[in-house]
Amino acid sequence: MARAPSDAVVTVALRAAATAELSWLGPVGPDADAVTPLQLEGCPVLAVPYAYEAWARQLAALPEVLLTLSDPRLCGQRWKALALRARPRLVEDPEGHAFCDELLEDELRKHPPSRALADSILLRRENWWFLPRLLVHLDVVEMTSFVERFGRDEVVLVTADGPRVRVDAVLASGWGTTTLGLEALAAGGPLPVTADGAVLLSHDFTEPDLERWDVVRSRGRLSLSTLVSPEPVARPGVPGMPRLGERLRRHRDLRRGCIRALSGRR
Numbered sequence: 001m002a003r004a005p006s007d008a009v010v011t012v013a014l015r016a017a018a019t020a021e022l023s024w025l026g027p028v029g030p031d032a033d034a035v036t037p038l039q040l041e042g043c044p045v046l047a048v049p050y051a052y053e054a055w056a057r058q059l060a061a062l063p064e065v066l067l068t069l070s071d072p073r074l075c076g077q078r079w080k081a082l083a084l085r086a087r088p089r090l091v092e093d094p095e096g097h098a099f100c101d102e103l104l105e106d107e108l109r110k111h112p113p114s115r116a117l118a119d120s121i122l123l124r125r126e127n128w129w130f131l132p133r134l135l136v137h138l139d140v141v142e143m144t145s146f147v148e149r150f151g152r153d154e155v156v157l158v159t160a161d162g163p164r165v166r167v168d169a170v171l172a173s174g175w176g177t178t179t180l181g182l183e184a185l186a187a188g189g190p191l192p193v194t195a196d197g198a199v200l201l202s203h204d205f206t207e208p209d210l211e212r213w214d215v216v217r218s219r220g221r222l223s224l225s226t227l228v229s230p231e232p233v234a235r236p237g238v239p240g241m242p243r244l245g246e247r248l249r250r251h252r253d254l255r256r257g258c259i260r261a262l263s264g265r266r
Contacts, residue, residue: 011042012080013079013080013082014038014069016075016079017075017110018036018073018210019035019037019213020036020069020070021067021156021167022034022035023156023158023165024066025163026058029196029197029199030197030199031158031199033201034203034213035067036111038106038107040103040137043138044138045103045136045138046135047099048136049132049133049134050129050133050257051260051261056134057090059136064085064141065086065088065138066084068146068156068167069082069146071203072148073205073207074208082143083143083145086139086141087138088139089137089139090135090136090137091134093132093134095131096128096131096133098135099133100124100131103135112211113209117130129255130258147186149169152202152236152237153235154169154170154171155169155200156169156201157169157200158198158200159199166192170200178228178230179226179227180200180218182222182225182227191222193224194222195222197221198220198221198227199218200217200233202215202236206241211242212241213238214238220233
């Protein structure tokens, strides 16, 4: 049952969590993504580079989102599986001052790839475009316990519950086909009987470097614990480590996207 959030419980869980799932109801129905949950004064914050400005602004315009902490990998011993319903609000930080002063250390600890861009004063000067952020604050209004997920077959199911988003942890079977069987994990309770526009979110990453973080969203219709998708749904998993050329292209694309968005502000 939902209850008023405990600042201490939320703060400890957020401090320990390395990854999280963010779910919401958008213009086309349920949607979700994997995120790095930072925290400021005990509340979750997403520090979005300007290359993803459109996503951050669309997210901040929503009436509410649901942040789930369900993956215990890379987390501290005091981590706890939680579902946090929150109201998003956007605070722009085009100079990167708030991010560097209050959130950078948390990001470097939780998201190792950021260290290659901002782990020293010299790197921060060279990659100045990486520091400006769109800070999406998630003001928690409701907290519930959630289910820990283990293994690639345990994923999250996102559906609409009237005007609100609903998230369930499920065990999926039938990978590689268009029809997946879903079973609610132990403490999750019964799944919705039917749902149009359901989304199955899976994400996997390399440990402990997070060099590869593969996020897959599979859309379909839920009927009697079965997700019917228009295309075969591949089992979650991460490919091999990126080659040098791929690393350089990824860095170049992020740099260009950030600089382009920041230049448009002037």
